[in-house]
Amino acid sequence: MKILMLGWELPPHNSGGLGVACYHMSKALAIAGASIDFVLPYSAKHPKADFMRIHSATKLSPDLKAHLGSYDSSYVFERNLEDAMNPNSLRGVQKKYVEFVEKMTSEIRPDVIHAHDWLTMEAGIRAKELTGAPLVVHVHATEYDRSGENYGNPIVHEIEQEALLMADRIIAVSQLTKDIIVQQYGIPAASVEVVHNAANLDDFGPYTYDMRNYKYLEALKYEGHTVVASLTRFTVQKGLTHFLRAAARACEKYDKFVFLLAGDGELRDELIEMSADLGISDKVFFTGFVRGKQWRDVYSLADVFVLSSVSEPFGLTALEAAHHDSALIISRQSGVGEVLHSSLKYDYWDVERLADQMVGIALSPGLASDLRNNVRNEYARLSWNDIADRCMRVYRHARSKVLV
Amino acid sequence: MKKGVVVYLHVHQPYRVRPYSVFDVGQSHDYFGSLENNADVNDEKILRKVADKSYRPMIGLLQTLLDKHEDFSVSLSITGDFIDQAERWTPDLLDGFRRLFATGRVELVAETYYHSLAFFFSRQEFEAQVNKHRERVQQLFGITPKAFRNTELAYNDEVAKWADEAGYGVVLAEGWDKVLGWRSPNYVYQPVDTKNIKLLLKNYKLSDDMAFRFGDSHWSEWPLTSDKYIDWIRASMGDGDIVNLFMDFETFGEHQWEDKGIFNFFEHFVAEWIGQGNTFYTVSDAAQGFEPADVISMPDTVTWADTERDLTAWLGNSMQNEAARHLYALENDVIRSGDQGLMNDWRYLQSSDHLYYMCTKWMNDGDIHSYFSPYSSPYDAFLYYMNAIRDVRWRVMQHHRLGGFDA
Numbered sequence: 001m002k003i004l005m006l007g008w009e010l011p012p013h014n015s016g017g018l019g020v021a022c023y024h025m026s027k028a029l030a031i032a033g034a035s036i037d038f039v040l041p042y043s044a045k046h047p048k049a050d051f052m053r054i055h056s057a058t059k060l061s062p063d064l065k066a067h068l069g070s071y072d073s074s075y076v077f078e079r080n081l082e083d084a085m086n087p088n089s090l091r092g093v094q095k096k097y098v099e100f101v102e103k104m105t106s107e108i109r110p111d112v113i114h115a116h117d118w119l120t121m122e123a124g125i126r127a128k129e130l131t132g133a134p135l136v137v138h139v140h141a142t143e144y145d146r147s148g149e150n151y152g153n154p155i156v157h158e159i160e161q162e163a164l165l166m167a168d169r170i171i172a173v174s175q176l177t178k179d180i181i182v183q184q185y186g187i188p189a190a191s192v193e194v195v196h197n198a199a200n201l202d203d204f205g206p207y208t209y210d211m212r213n214y215k216y217l218e219a220l221k222y223e224g225h226t227v228v229a230s231l232t233r234f235t236v237q238k239g240l241t242h243f244l245r246a247a248a249r250a251c252e253k254y255d256k257f258v259f260l261l262a263g264d265g266e267l268r269d270e271l272i273e274m275s276a277d278l279g280i281s282d283k284v285f286f287t288g289f290v291r292g293k294q295w296r297d298v299y300s301l302a303d304v305f306v307l308s309s310v311s312e313p314f315g316l317t318a319l320e321a322a323h324h325d326s327a328l329i330i331s332r333q334s335g336v337g338e339v340l341h342s343s344l345k346y347d348y349w350d351v352e353r354l355a356d357q358m359v360g361i362a363l364s365p366g367l368a369s370d371l372r373n374n375v376r377n378e379y380a381r382l383s384w385n386d387i388a389d390r391c392m393r394v395y396r397h398a399r400s401k402v403l404v
Numbered sequence: 405m406k407k408g409v410v411v412y413l414h415v416h417q418p419y420r421v422r423p424y425s426v427f428d429v430g431q432s433h434d435y436f437g438s439l440e441n442n443a444d445v446n447d448e449k450i451l452r453k454v455a456d457k458s459y460r461p462m463i464g465l466l467q468t469l470l471d472k473h474e475d476f477s478v479s480l481s482i483t484g485d486f487i488d489q490a491e492r493w494t495p496d497l498l499d500g501f502r503r504l505f506a507t508g509r510v511e512l513v514a515e516t517y518y519h520s521l522a523f524f525f526s527r528q529e530f531e532a533q534v535n536k537h538r539e540r541v542q543q544l545f546g547i548t549p550k551a552f553r554n555t556e557l558a559y560n561d562e563v564a565k566w567a568d569e570a571g572y573g574v575v576l577a578e579g580w581d582k583v584l585g586w587r588s589p590n591y592v593y594q595p596v597d598t599k600n601i602k603l604l605l606k607n608y609k610l611s612d613d614m615a616f617r618f619g620d621s622h623w624s625e626w627p628l629t630s631d632k633y634i635d636w637i638r639a640s641m642g643d644g645d646i647v648n649l650f651m652d653f654e655t656f657g658e659h660q661w662e663d664k665g666i667f668n669f670f671e672h673f674v675a676e677w678i679g680q681g682n683t684f685y686t687v688s689d690a691a692q693g694f695e696p697a698d699v700i701s702m703p704d705t706v707t708w709a710d711t712e713r714d715l716t717a718w719l720g721n722s723m724q725n726e727a728a729r730h731l732y733a734l735e736n737d738v739i740r741s742g743d744q745g746l747m748n749d750w751r752y753l754q755s756s757d758h759l760y761y762m763c764t765k766w767m768n769d770g771d772i773h774s775y776f777s778p779y780s781s782p783y784d785a786f787l788y789y790m791n792a793i794r795d796v797r798w799r800v801m802q803h804h805r806l807g808g809f810d811a
Contacts, residue, residue: 253426342764344783356425360787366726367786374764 001395003029004110004127005038005052006101006120013044013062016233017316018140021173021197022116026052028388037108039123041097057100058093073118073146073156081122098123105130112136112395118143118156121163134168134398139177144184145311146237161185169398171195171391174335177313195390196339198382199319209300213293217258217285217301225256226362229302229326231295231317234265239308239331239348244271246354248278254359257283262298264289299324303368304361309334310348318343322379327371329357339382342374405693408646408685409637409677410604412479412576413653414553416519417454417486418757420445420778424788424795433799435792436752444778448493455494458657463500465656465667469674470507475683476674477509480653481553484517484537485755487544498544505545511686512541514549514572520754521555521718523563524705525732533751534570551576551687555756557606557650557708558715561701564595564603572601574691576650578708579605583700590644591697592690602691603700606650606708610640615651619664627665630672634680645694646685650708710765718759723786728759730793734800741803750796753789761785
């Protein structure tokens, strides 16, 4: 199976879960025998991705790409790529990406085109037009999710809409996402296949937790405090204001809590101010953006990991937390809850329920250990190889549809 | 004595804990879900629904069969939790049971009032509950039970010894292969180290054919006819004396639906079994009528649940053990308070159902639906339950004027 894979990022140059998912999926597909041409919008070395051919659509560095804000769709103004005049804007890069893919299609004849999220969807449509190969659109997030409780960018919504209609087959990362595709984009449910992500931390190299990065928090933990952590981008989508209100509410009933907010984003100042307003600023710790060992240590330190998203198609961080033995609390609006049953669930707005759950875990070693042990087993059953098999089936299905 | 089938049906409805949060603790003491809109934990709504689907039609069918067939008899156990709920919301059910007992061919089996596992935590509390149940059914139905079953059929040699000393003539247990070995459940037995008491063992294969598999269209034997079932009973019985069919009363109409034909099946089965010259026995009739075939010892506790047939469905994980420990740790303080409302709430919290809702065994086989629960997860069940326990503790401290709120 020759796959033209259209992605926007790969580790170590990723800003979120999309690149991680693309990397592991491609690797498992390559192991399953697929030949993959993977297109990126920037130029960089990916020494660990030698199982596929990586093509760079531009000479831009991955840093520049980071400044574009690959997740930030609110600055997209041009519906048509021809109107994108600034070559260093997001639309400008997307324009070059499409031109690059157009050129590629004169040399590469793929069996299937696999495009990830709206950033590469236009290129996917173009490749399908030029090669006649079936287009599989993989939805890791929609504009509907990214906008949190607000209305998203109508131009991005329209791009997604067009690609979903043009796709021969759609993969959604969760039932929640499938429901959005069906309800918000009017796509027939039969066209959408749900394929949940897995996690694989072995690729990040050997790791041991030495308690050195967060010494003060470890000391508090030693004195019996429960560490409740979240690791995410600080955007409206992630529901952290509700998380903070629940934290304050929980402290009314039990005061040996510390809350660790790891990450960064546009809402950071608001969250800091809010924790002061709520009177819990001494209990809330902001780490800023974390990478590498600092990043993994957050999971190791956490007794409880909260995924508080308002709308989360999947939620890879929950799998990573499960790998590191945290007990999980997951909003019902997060797709990862569909595969991690051994977790507490709440509606993202239900501050009382979340507070109750935090207190419940803090007061009960039995609950904490059952949650941890059972979720670790569930996590261990998820496999990228199974996901690759599912993708292969989707490809065959899409091909039979096109050939008939 | 003719060969006979012993049908024993268990009647129970628990008081379910509503989504009771830590913010309710010390504020409101209404743990049980009767006032909730949430239909899954609304005890009143559930009882009324099950009454329509199961209790009323099955009481009616049993009455018809008793009127029609002199040889038909049946044994029932009815928990205090059920009696309390029925008295409040569906008193006609108690009248219906009373009429069944009045025929003289329906035996009432003793048990703990609160459907609890108290035997394994506090002998004193266990006896108080068995006594309360005896007094209540005596007052309600005019019957003093002569047979005993422990909650969930949880049985070991100690249970038998206790029931023997308490004067019961027969005790019920699961006929589990690992204990029986080559022996058949289709005889009366004597428990080890007892004087007078007999032991009846559930024929789980035939019981489960009716209770679990009857309506399953994927089952290779589906649909089950009364002819086929009687053939199986004969084959299983062999030289034996009895076949013990023990199951939930709610099998009829609630677990197996009317439109799958469970009531018709049972009616035909009874008529044909008697028509072929056989009979039915109550548990005490069977125990008195037949000599024990052997002495049986079960040092380890055996129950009627799961493939393991042990207590792990109720006390298998950390949450369940923690919940039970905190529950029974309150015993002395609750009893000492003399507060009837507090004692009653604490005892409703002893129902084994609460622990069952916290079971996480299904996580191993991924079969989410194999354990029935009104909660979205066993973790939720635990959280609400523990908050209720905290409130009981708070009330105890208020009563004895001790300390403040703590874990």
